[in-house]
Amino acid sequence: DSGVTQTPKHLITATGQRVTLRCSPRSGDLSVYWYQQSLDQGLQFLIQYYNGEERAKGNILERFSAQQFPDLHSELNLSSLELGDSALYFCASSAGQDNSPLHFGNGTRLTVT
Amino acid sequence: DQQVKQNSPSLSVQEGRISILNCDYTNSMFDYFLWYKKYPAEGPTFLISISSIKDKNEDGRFTVFLNKSAKHLSLHIVPSQPGDSAVYFCVGWDFGNEKLTFGTGTRLTIIP
Numbered sequence: 001d002s003g004v005t006q007t008p009k010h011l012i013t014a015t016g017q018r019v020t021l022r023c024s025p026r027s028g029d030l031s032v033y034w035y036q037q038s039l040d041q042g043l044q045f046l047i048q049y050y051n052g053e054e055r056a057k058g059n060i061l062e063r064f065s066a067q068q069f070p071d072l073h074s075e076l077n078l079s080s081l082e083l084g085d086s087a088l089y090f091c092a093s094s095a096g097q098d099n100s101p102l103h104f105g106n107g108t109r110l111t112v113t
Numbered sequence: 114d115q116q117v118k119q120n121s122p123s124l125s126v127q128e129g130r131i132s133i134l135n136c137d138y139t140n141s142m143f144d145y146f147l148w149y150k151k152y153p154a155e156g157p158t159f160l161i162s163i164s165s166i167k168d169k170n171e172d173g174r175f176t177v178f179l180n181k182s183a184k185h186l187s188l189h190i191v192p193s194q195p196g197d198s199a200v201y202f203c204v205g206w207d208f209g210n211e212k213l214t215f216g217t218g219t220r221l222t223i224i225p
Contacts, residue, residue, distance in 0.1 A: 102151075102215070102217070
């Protein structure tokens, strides 16, 4: 158990809809990362937050947004969903220093129909 | 239960020499193994993978070896270059359960 909790585990929704994925980092970790894993593209970095503030941005679409709350949990919001958004979405947390290891959650499987 | 273990949190290697990163796993259900490289403030990038039915896969300077009986895999980088300095993640992929399990990473530093 990595200590990182992601909910829900599975999500099935229709095109055009909006969903929210939630991540609770490991106790004491200040940094939260979001990744998208699809079969053909491997693990894609989306965005990172550190202590409530955005620290780094990757290949995140404008239809996607995220935030980290004062209690350090994070939410990834996906809107105007398309079939191609179907993927595994991972959250990871770390203490925040560059050499601190990442601890990954088990992911949320999003299926857009 | 840490199903994928990278027991060396850091490794320093001279430029031009071979870098060997090790990974042990406990879950015999993994169908695939992957290695990712991560630079600071960036997400991990995919490096190389190997199917559980193979024992070796090579791509340029990177070779991954899989020893199923020992539940051990390793990533070899030859020759090591300064740009290889990064954190490397070993990942086990269970297709049936649609689950990726990540190791905690090994920080590789290439010394010029």
